[in-house]
Amino acid sequence: MLSWANFGSQLFNGLALGALLALIASGLTIIYGTLGVLNLAHGAMFMLGGYTGYAAYQATGSFLAGLAAGTLAVGVLGIVLERVIIRHFYKRPHEDQLLLTFGLAIVFVEVVRWYFSSESKTVQTPQLLSGITNLGFMFYPTYRLATVGICAVALLALFFVLYRTRLGMIVRAGIEDAEMVDSLGINVDRVFMTVFGIGAMAAGFAGFTNAPIVSLAPDVGEQILVQTFVVVVIGGVGSFPGAVLGGLIAGEIISLTSMVNPGYAYVMLFAAMTLVLMLRPHGLLGTKGRE
Amino acid sequence: MKRRFVVEAVLAACLIAAPFLLPHLGAAPNTVNRILVWGLFGIGFDILFGYTGLLSFGQSALYGTGGFVAAYLLTRAGFPHVITALVIGMVAAAVVGYLVGLVALRRTGIYFAMITIAIAEVFFFVEFNPLSEWTGGENGLPGVPQPRIDLGFWNHHFTSGWSLYPFLAFCFFLGIVIALRIVRSPVGAVFTAIRENPLRAAAVGHNIHAYKLTAFVIAAAYAGIAGGLLGMMQGFMPPDAFMFETSGQLIMQTAIGGRGTLIGPLVGAAVWLFLQDFLQATLHLGATWKLVLGLVFVLLVCFLRQGIVGGIRDLYGLVVRKHAAPAEQEQAATPAGTGATQPTPSSAHHHADAAYQGPILQATGLTKHYGGVHANTDINFTVQQGELRGIIGPNGAGKSTFFKMLTCEVPPTSGKIVFEGRDITGMGVTDVCQLGLTKSYQVNQLFNRLTVRENVTIATLAALRGKFRLDLLAGLAGVPGLAAQVEQTLALVNLAARRDTPVSQLAYGEKRRLEVGLALASSPTLLLLDEPLAGMSPQERGETVSLLKSIARGRTMIVIDHDMDALFELAERVTVLQEGSVLAEGTPEEIKGNAKVQEAYLGGVHGVIDP
Numbered sequence: 001m002l003s004w005a006n007f008g009s010q011l012f013n014g015l016a017l018g019a020l021l022a023l024i025a026s027g028l029t030i031i032y033g034t035l036g037v038l039n040l041a042h043g044a045m046f047m048l049g050g051y052t053g054y055a056a057y058q059a060t061g062s063f064l065a066g067l068a069a070g071t072l073a074v075g076v077l078g079i080v081l082e083r084v085i086i087r088h089f090y091k092r093p094h095e096d097q098l099l100l101t102f103g104l105a106i107v108f109v110e111v112v113r114w115y116f117s118s119e120s121k122t123v124q125t126p127q128l129l130s131g132i133t134n135l136g137f138m139f140y141p142t143y144r145l146a147t148v149g150i151c152a153v154a155l156l157a158l159f160f161v162l163y164r165t166r167l168g169m170i171v172r173a174g175i176e177d178a179e180m181v182d183s184l185g186i187n188v189d190r191v192f193m194t195v196f197g198i199g200a201m202a203a204g205f206a207g208f209t210n211a212p213i214v215s216l217a218p219d220v221g222e223q224i225l226v227q228t229f230v231v232v233v234i235g236g237v238g239s240f241p242g243a244v245l246g247g248l249i250a251g252e253i254i255s256l257t258s259m260v261n262p263g264y265a266y267v268m269l270f271a272a273m274t275l276v277l278m279l280r281p282h283g284l285l286g287t288k289g290r291e
Numbered sequence: 292m293k294r295r296f297v298v299e300a301v302l303a304a305c306l307i308a309a310p311f312l313l314p315h316l317g318a319a320p321n322t323v324n325r326i327l328v329w330g331l332f333g334i335g336f337d338i339l340f341g342y343t344g345l346l347s348f349g350q351s352a353l354y355g356t357g358g359f360v361a362a363y364l365l366t367r368a369g370f371p372h373v374i375t376a377l378v379i380g381m382v383a384a385a386v387v388g389y390l391v392g393l394v395a396l397r398r399t400g401i402y403f404a405m406i407t408i409a410i411a412e413v414f415f416f417v418e419f420n421p422l423s424e425w426t427g428g429e430n431g432l433p434g435v436p437q438p439r440i441d442l443g444f445w446n447h448h449f450t451s452g453w454s455l456y457p458f459l460a461f462c463f464f465l466g467i468v469i470a471l472r473i474v475r476s477p478v479g480a481v482f483t484a485i486r487e488n489p490l491r492a493a494a495v496g497h498n499i500h501a502y503k504l505t506a507f508v509i510a511a512a513y514a515g516i517a518g519g520l521l522g523m524m525q526g527f528m529p530p531d532a533f534m535f536e537t538s539g540q541l542i543m544q545t546a547i548g549g550r551g552t553l554i555g556p557l558v559g560a561a562v563w564l565f566l567q568d569f570l571q572a573t574l575h576l577g578a579t580w581k582l583v584l585g586l587v588f589v590l591l592v593c594f595l596r597q598g599i600v601g602g603i604r605d606l607y608g609l610v611v612r613k614h615a616a617p618a619e620q621e622q623a624a625t626p627a628g629t630g631a632t633q634p635t636p637s638s639a640h641h642h643a644d645a646a647y648q649g650p651i652l653q654a655t656g657l658t659k660h661y662g663g664v665h666a667n668t669d670i671n672f673t674v675q676q677g678e679l680r681g682i683i684g685p686n687g688a689g690k691s692t693f694f695k696m697l698t699c700e701v702p703p704t705s706g707k708i709v710f711e712g713r714d715i716t717g718m719g720v721t722d723v724c725q726l727g728l729t730k731s732y733q734v735n736q737l738f739n740r741l742t743v744r745e746n747v748t749i750a751t752l753a754a755l756r757g758k759f760r761l762d763l764l765a766g767l768a769g770v771p772g773l774a775a776q777v778e779q780t781l782a783l784v785n786l787a788a789r790r791d792t793p794v795s796q797l798a799y800g801e802k803r804r805l806e807v808g809l810a811l812a813s814s815p816t817l818l819l820l821d822e823p824l825a826g827m828s829p830q831e832r833g834e835t836v837s838l839l840k841s842i843a844r845g846r847t848m849i850v851i852d853h854d855m856d857a858l859f860e861l862a863e864r865v866t867v868l869q870e871g872s873v874l875a876e877g878t879p880e881e882i883k884g885n886a887k888v889q890e891a892y893l894g895g896v897h898g899v900i901d902p
Contacts, residue, residue, distance in 0.1 A: 032401065038401040038404065038405070085593070088593070093344075094346075094400050094401055094404075095340070095344065095346045096592060096596065098346055098348075098401070098404055099346075099542070099546055099588075099592045100589065100592045100593070102348075102539065102542065102543075103543070103585055103588040103589040103592055104589060106539070106543075106581065106585035106588070107582065107585040107586055107589060110578075110579070110581045110582035110585050111582060113578060113581075113582075114578070114579050114582055118578070222535060223412075225408075226408055226409055226412045226535075229405035229406075229408055229409055230405075230409050232405065233402065233405055233406060233409070237401070237402070261420075262420070263416060263417075263419070263420025263421050264420070264421065265416070266412055266413045266416040266417075267413055267416065267417060267421070269409075269413075270409055270410065270412075270413040273406070273409060274394050277394060277397050277398065277406070278397075281397055281398060
């Protein structure tokens with residue numbers, strides 16, 4: 001049972017899941033770090049990315065068009081949400097923000113259930129990436145391998161935005177000290193909107209990337225959201241490197257535990273989170289700045 | 292006193308009337324029973340969320356735990372006594388809640404929400420896999436029996452529908468009665484303080500972590516008994532009790548009904564379940580009912596924050612206030628406390644050692660560095676008992692950091708603080724307050740949605756009850772000396788006429804006085820005041836200075852302020868801080884004539900500061 005090939009492939013599964021979680025968690029964490037809002041609808045946005053991408057893929061037959069549609073549609077939705085509803089909640093207590101985004105998540109899930117029905121949808125793997133690749137020491141599904149690359153590219157793009165642009169500088173400064181950035185005369189309004197859009201795009205992108213691996217269902221975002229929370233708690237809220245590190249750790253824990261006994265995957269994940277909370281309450285790479 | 296039981300009486304009447312009235316409205320008995328179970332589940336959650344301000348997304352874990360423990364005992368273990376099994380389930384949930392709380396309450400705010408979600412998910416998976424032999428996995432536990440009561444002369448077997456209703460109604464009623472006692476107890480007052488301002492609740496001397504854990508365990512116990520009742524009501528313990536959706540539905544029902552009302556979750560559940568029936572059965576919306584409820588929920592969160600019960604309460608309050616308004620204005624028009632009789636300040640209660648005669652406070656080598664920023668460097672500072680010390684210094688001199696270290700809000704990088712002969716370095720702000728050292732804040736830290744009296748009561752409770760006590764069922768009236776000390780403090784800070792006004796409606800100067808009042812209410816031996824005069828008009832300053840003088844009788848005080856005239860008038864000795872170090876120390880006269888001080892303030896222009 002515990003063969004090296006099996007171990008190797010689980011290691012890769014963990015990497016693929018980890019990269020995906022890292023991407024979703026980055027979106028969640030930069031939104032929270034900058035705006036101070038924990039978006040409980042982030043999982044639903046992940047799901048929406050999958051469905052809108054699926055619809056576009058069906059219509060055009062192009063996987064790339066699906067990826068673009070899933071990413072952009074959710075990005076636009078994020079911007080609209082921020083402008084219309086969420087910005088009225090910045091001054092409200094955290095609890096109200098949580099209730100609001102929780103309610104929005106339910107609305108999104110139910111809209112999709114109403115429109116696409118509860119039946120799960122299968123997204124075909126694109127021709128180019130279908131089949132199995134021989135890695136020398138084992139065979140591994142090509143698309144899963146590709147997701148590692150796709151997520152890595154997306155994370156690099158996010159890294160570039162955060163660390164090499166003016167916007168990114170403001171975002172990182174805002175995570176450190178939002179009040180200070182505000183008083184420096186920077187138009188935070190515009191920044192907030194953009195950040196929410198980018199964070200949502202990350203979720204949408206991940207949602208469609210993940211769709212060919214697991215079939216789409218309206219509640220696919222719920223479990224991912226829970227895993228994302230663990231990632232953020234482990235990595236540290238507001239920290240992009242923390243999200244990446246936490247994502248990889250969580251991905252490997254889930255995969256490797258599943259190899260031994262799938263029933264304990266969450267238990268181990270939770271144990272890791274508890275351990276981090278005991279030893280480093282602010283997460284592995286988190287700072288005390290945001291609470 | 293008579294009005295105290297109004298809520299209970301009205302509720303009892305409603306519960307008794309329900310089975311006679313509701314059938315005419317077309318309510319199915321099973322729906323009514325479900326509402327009661329959700330309502331009971333929600334009472335505990337409301338204490339946690341509505342009163343203490345902790346929004347947990349993981350209540351399903353405790354609901355499921357209580358339910359499955361009771362159901363397991365009654366089915367597979369063959370335990371015969373239903374009510375005892377329900378109680379055991381409740382205790383099990385409370386114990387689990389205690390353990391979960393230890394982990395989840397390590398963090399607050401959104402972290403708490405995320406951790407509770409994660410924990411609940413773990414419980415769900417554990418129920419399905421590792422424990423499926425005990426819990427029946429995805430099949431749940433069928434065959435849960437209903438209770439039978441045998442009093443000899445009268446016996447009754449509660450089965451289902453209206454036959455089971457009295458049992459559930461009684462459980463709910465008992466739950467509400469206990470919950471009402473809890474929220475009216477000193478512990479309940481501290482819960483609301485934690486919701487409004489956890490930082491200040493800790494600073495006035497309450498062990499907020501212990502109180503939060505208490506609220507969490509109470510919520511767990513309610514969840515546990517409700518879970519047990521669910522299995523009993525259905526004759527089957529469903530595994531979906533553990534699902535995240537359970538927690539979600541509870542949260543939404545509580546928000547719809549009204550948080551912080553105890554009865555809100557029941558109202559929310561009624562709305563939820565009737566709307567679900569109506570949308571599905573009458574409008575034939577099928578699965579879309581949840582979309583409609585989701586939209587209703589979002590609109591409610593946006594526009595009716597306090598939910599249905601809260602909305603009704605606010606409306607009622609508006610009507611009553613309109614009638615009462617003239618009387619209140621009249622009362623406010625007579626400035627209270629301007630009379631000649633100044634109340635004597637309550638004497639300080641705390642004494643580490645009555646025989647101790649040395650300096651009350653002694654800080655040696657106190658240093659605080661934030662990375663490269665040297666806020667305080669090597670400060671030596673001694674204050675004698677009964678002294679009134681002033682601290683001045685230009686902006687950025689490190690005065691507030693110095694105060695934060697003295698009250699142990701922030702630990703010093705190095706150095707030692709001795710209070711009444713006891714080394715307090717490294718202690719927490721709560722413990723230090725309990726020893727008799729506290730401060731008022733530069734920026735008001737009040738319990739904003741509570742009244743002036745409630746604010747002072749919270750601080751006084753810490754002084755009278757210590758940092759943690761589980762007098763859950765005691766009334767506030769039962770705390771000896773509370774009312775007297777609260778009134779005394781109110782009179783002292785000249786807010787007696789405003790005692791029932793919510794803090795949010797106070798004028799700035801009044802808030803500032805209440806800020807001092809909160810510090811004063813814990814009857815400290817050493818009181819630190821961080822810019823008590825900041826932002827006040829000249830007239831308010833004059834009043835506050837005389838207030839401070841009267842407070843100073845019988846206690847030691849250290850005051851930071853920028854108003855040098857006021858400070859020189861008040862203080863017996865003055866310490867000048869500059870760039871994080873002590874520049875000079877002496878009587879006001881000495882400081883006025885000190886060349887170094889003049890240089891610091893006037894940039895080298897030598898002359899006498901003319902007050």
